[in-house]
Amino acid sequence: MKSAPPMYVEEASGSMPVRKRPSTLRRVLHGLLFILVLALLAKWIKSASIYSWIKEYRREFDVHDNRWHYDVPSDIVMGDCIQGSEWTKGGYRGIKSYDFSGTSFDLSLSSDNLFVLSRGWLSGGVLVLVTSRDQAKDTVTVNVTANYHQEYVRSLAKACLVSRAGNQQGVGIFTPTWESGRRPQKREDIMHISTTVTFPESLDESSAVVIKGLETDVPDTHFIFTRALWSKITFKSISLTGSKAYIYVQKKQ
Numbered sequence: 001m002k003s004a005p006p007m008y009v010e011e012a013s014g015s016m017p018v019r020k021r022p023s024t025l026r027r028v029l030h031g032l033l034f035i036l037v038l039a040l041l042a043k044w045i046k047s048a049s050i051y052s053w054i055k056e057y058r059r060e061f062d063v064h065d066n067r068w069h070y071d072v073p074s075d076i077v078m079g080d081c082i083q084g085s086e087w088t089k090g091g092y093r094g095i096k097s098y099d100f101s102g103t104s105f106d107l108s109l110s111s112d113n114l115f116v117l118s119r120g121w122l123s124g125g126v127l128v129l130v131t132s133r134d135q136a137k138d139t140v141t142v143n144v145t146a147n148y149h150q151e152y153v154r155s156l157a158k159a160c161l162v163s164r165a166g167n168q169q170g171v172g173i174f175t176p177t178w179e180s181g182r183r184p185q186k187r188e189d190i191m192h193i194s195t196t197v198t199f200p201e202s203l204d205e206s207s208a209v210v211i212k213g214l215e216t217d218v219p220d221t222h223f224i225f226t227r228a229l230w231s232k233i234t235f236k237s238i239s240l241t242g243s244k245a246y247i248y249v250q251k252k253q
Contacts, residue, residue: 063150063152063153063184063186063189064152065178065180067178067179067180068176068177068178068179069176069177069179070119070120070158070174070175070176070177071119071120071174071177072119072172072174073117073119075164075165076117076162076163076164076172077162077163077164078160078162078172079160079161079162079163080160080161081158081159081160081161082103082158082159082160083155083157083158083159084155085155086103087101087102087103087146087154087157088101088102088103089101090102090145097147098147098148098149098192099147099148099149099151099154100145100146100147100148101145101146101148101154102143102144102145102146103143103144103159104141104142104143104144105141105142105144105159105161105171106136106139106140106141106142107139107140107141107142107169107170107171108138108139108140108169109137109138109139109140109200109209109211110138111167111168111169111212111213112166112167112168112212112213113164113166113167113168113169113170113212113213113214113215113237114140114168114169114170114197114211114212114213114214114215115164115168115169115170115171115214115215115216115217116142116170116171116172116173116195116197116215116216116217116218117162117170117171117172117173117216117217117218118172118173118174118175118193118195118217118218118219118221119172119173119174119175119177119219120173120174120175120176120177121175121176121177121178121183121184122153122156122157122175122176122184122190122191122193123157123173123174123175123193123218123219123220123221124192124193124219124220124221125147125192125193125194125195125220125221126192126193126194126195126221126222126223126224127195127196127197127216127218127221127222127223127224127242128194128195128196128197128223128224128225128226129196129197129199129223129224129225129226129229130196130197130198130199130226130229131198131199131200131201131209131226131228131229131232131233132198132199132200132201133201135198135199135200135201136200137200137203138200139200140197140198140199140200140211141197141198142170142171142195142196142197142198143195143196143198144159144171144173144193144194144195145193145194145195145196146191146192146193147191147192147193147194148190148191148192149187149188149189149190150188150189153184153188153189153190153191154191156175156176156191157173157174157175157191157193158173158174158175159171159172159173159174160172160173160174168213170215171195173193173195173218175191175193193221195218195221199211199229199232199233201232202232208231208232208233208234209232209233209234210233210234210236211233211234211235211236211238212236212237213235213236213237213238214235214237214238214239215237215238215239215240215241216239216240216241216242217241217242218241218242219242219243220242220243221242222242222246222247223240223242223246223247225247
């Protein structure tokens, strides 16, 4: 019987592998490569749209920037409009006040809904609802007055006779919405729109004139109602919509 071959056991080494540190030259090259990547990234950001937007936003706003549009709701049918030199110039209200120009529109009292809407960053102001014995009995008159410092700014405003489906008639006031997302801030670039809606009064003081519907959608505009309005007019439907402003209702006498 043959004897088993001798077993050999390899003695484990007690030494640990040693990692070589990168050379100084390699570290320098890595640093230069990192700096180069950062420089290329910074150059790309400068040419990107976000940089252009930031640069544009920091630049002083110019009301003559012609990159703007009118926001006209899709359900609105445009009628006759007043714009530019078609406004009737009224005069000047003192050194610290505004020039003003105006126009007016007559709406049929038989409309199922009367409405006033405004859009744009220069369309804010005040809307007043009043009655008058001198008002034609079958119409409602809407007077629009633009108060401004520069005639160029006034020329940007457009007041229009508008309508919607369902026998709805109204007045639309439109000023620019700038594509830069910025609004005029300088005093001379600001415009204030005053709108007065005049309803007829009944010949019989014991009864009120019936209005089928009244609707407003006028951002940045506050409302004023005369104290006699609620005793002179009955609204079957009324909806007043605005923003960033208040509603002031005078008490009845």
